[in-house]
Amino acid sequence: MFRIEAGNSKKYCDGISRRSFVQLGVAGMASVGLPQLLRAKEASSQLGHAKKDTSVILLWLDGGPGHLDMYDMKPDAPAEYRGLWNPIRTNVPGIEITELFPRQAKVADKFSVVRSLHHDTGDHFTGGHFMLTSRGGVNGLNNAGKYPSIGSIATKVLGPRRPGMPAYVAVPYAASIGLRPGYFGANYLGLAHNPFETNGDPNAANFQVENVQLANALSINRLEDRRGLLAHFDRLRRDVDSSGSMASMDRFDMSAYEMVAGAAARKAFDLSAEDPKNRDRYGRTSWGQSTLLARRLVEAGSTWVTVHMGGWDHHWNLKAGYENYLPQVDMLVSALFTDLAERGLSDKVLVMLCGEFSRTPRMNNGGNGGPAGSMGTPGRDHWGNAMFCLMGGGGIKGGRIVGSTNSRGEVPKDRPLECCDIHATVYHALGVDPKINFLDHSGRPVPAIDRGEVISELL
Numbered sequence: 001m002f003r004i005e006a007g008n009s010k011k012y013c014d015g016i017s018r019r020s021f022v023q024l025g026v027a028g029m030a031s032v033g034l035p036q037l038l039r040a041k042e043a044s045s046q047l048g049h050a051k052k053d054t055s056v057i058l059l060w061l062d063g064g065p066g067h068l069d070m071y072d073m074k075p076d077a078p079a080e081y082r083g084l085w086n087p088i089r090t091n092v093p094g095i096e097i098t099e100l101f102p103r104q105a106k107v108a109d110k111f112s113v114v115r116s117l118h119h120d121t122g123d124h125f126t127g128g129h130f131m132l133t134s135r136g137g138v139n140g141l142n143n144a145g146k147y148p149s150i151g152s153i154a155t156k157v158l159g160p161r162r163p164g165m166p167a168y169v170a171v172p173y174a175a176s177i178g179l180r181p182g183y184f185g186a187n188y189l190g191l192a193h194n195p196f197e198t199n200g201d202p203n204a205a206n207f208q209v210e211n212v213q214l215a216n217a218l219s220i221n222r223l224e225d226r227r228g229l230l231a232h233f234d235r236l237r238r239d240v241d242s243s244g245s246m247a248s249m250d251r252f253d254m255s256a257y258e259m260v261a262g263a264a265a266r267k268a269f270d271l272s273a274e275d276p277k278n279r280d281r282y283g284r285t286s287w288g289q290s291t292l293l294a295r296r297l298v299e300a301g302s303t304w305v306t307v308h309m310g311g312w313d314h315h316w317n318l319k320a321g322y323e324n325y326l327p328q329v330d331m332l333v334s335a336l337f338t339d340l341a342e343r344g345l346s347d348k349v350l351v352m353l354c355g356e357f358s359r360t361p362r363m364n365n366g367g368n369g370g371p372a373g374s375m376g377t378p379g380r381d382h383w384g385n386a387m388f389c390l391m392g393g394g395g396i397k398g399g400r401i402v403g404s405t406n407s408r409g410e411v412p413k414d415r416p417l418e419c420c421d422i423h424a425t426v427y428h429a430l431g432v433d434p435k436i437n438f439l440d441h442s443g444r445p446v447p448a449i450d451r452g453e454v455i456s457e458l459l
Contacts, residue, residue, distance in 0.1 A: 116403020162301020350394025420452025
């Protein structure tokens with residue numbers, strides 16, 4: 001097995017110590033098989049889907065961000081519904097967002113908001129599974145993922161956009177409702193299609209990414225010698241192998257070798273090379289610098305990058321929480337769209353901002369069902385009957401509002417949309433056929449999505 005020692009690291013929730021990126025990846029790829037992988041990558045073009053060079057940055061607000069306090073405000077609703085903040089106008093006539101988003105208000109022409117999204121569940125796990133896989137089937141009592149994430153499917157089909165880069169990355173880690181990699185994982189596609197996690201805090205002065213540096217005792221020349229030795233010993237097995245496993249391992253070995261031995265990944269992960277003024281624009285916070293790192297990665301050739309931003313389960317103390325979080329989100333979202341435009345990447349990078357569900361239209365009394373004030377100041381509880389998803393770039397039109405909710409923001413009023421419609425739109429932007437099938441653990445072919453249509457208003 002081709003193995004690059006990269007130092008010890010803590011165990012993940014799957015119990016595997018990620019001592020070597022290459023070692024783990026080969027183990028997963030061996031079960032995939034190159035013929036199936038090639039068929040998946042070719043199926044989209046064969047079925048008439050245009051070949052594209054689009055990437056995705058998913059800004060994931062883990063815990064559930066409230067639509068009424070962000071992108072679907074109801075200033076005429078009763079006080080307990082409309083919330084604490086006022087709407088402000090944007091640079092797009094007729095579109096208003098929260099006053100805590102003044103920077104986004106200036107770039108609203110670069111993104112659109114789906115206001116009529118729903119999956120009708122208030123369970124964190126069910127909602128997260130819907131949003132990240134387009135399917136339900138899990139809950140708080142049975143929360144193991146059942147299907148691969150949209151990111152895993154997309155990157156299995158497409159691979160990286162440029163050689164030497166990891167196709168699927170999570171900054172700083174992949175987590176859904178406390179599960180790692182949770183519903184960002186590949187499930188039956190194999191461990192090789194889980195996201196590569198940077199770990200660490202991108203805002204830290206000494207931030208470095210594990211597994212993209214050579215160990216102290218291993219030079220590029222020695223790495224090449226090991227690779228040549230492996231090829232020599234495996235030649236006989238490769239000649240007699242009819243399953244495609246060895247060819248699949250060869251392919252992954254090449255990708256891993258390019259990532260570690262080449263300069264592309266190391267340069268992309270090196271935030272210290274970024275202009276300090278641009279780093280300031282994103283915000284000198286973990287979330288802001290994670291988003292900037294995501295931009296560097298897609299620019300260098302990664303296909304899908306998820307930025308994890310946790311802590312959105314505001315059953316109480318909504319005011320303090322949002323007055324801390326929303327300005328950070330405002331900075332990084334506005335900076336990202338502006339930065340992409342300045343670099344000529346707007347048409348090549350699709351940005352998404354969402355969480356597993358929204359929050360109740362009616363604010364609680366701060367006690368989450370208990371005595372008033374027992375847990376702090378008022379907040380909002382779980383709500384999946386009306387949600388938002390912000391989308392922009394990558395061929396998605398900006399300055400659009402798709403759908404609406406009723407006067408109190410409780411349910412869709414018109415153009416109700418589901419998670420599978422969001423996924424169909426993303427697959428379209430990437431050039432992936434949403435009907436492509438993969439075999440689950442039982443050998444049954446399962447399509448990328450069961451149903452769903454491209455949201456035509458966004459194209």
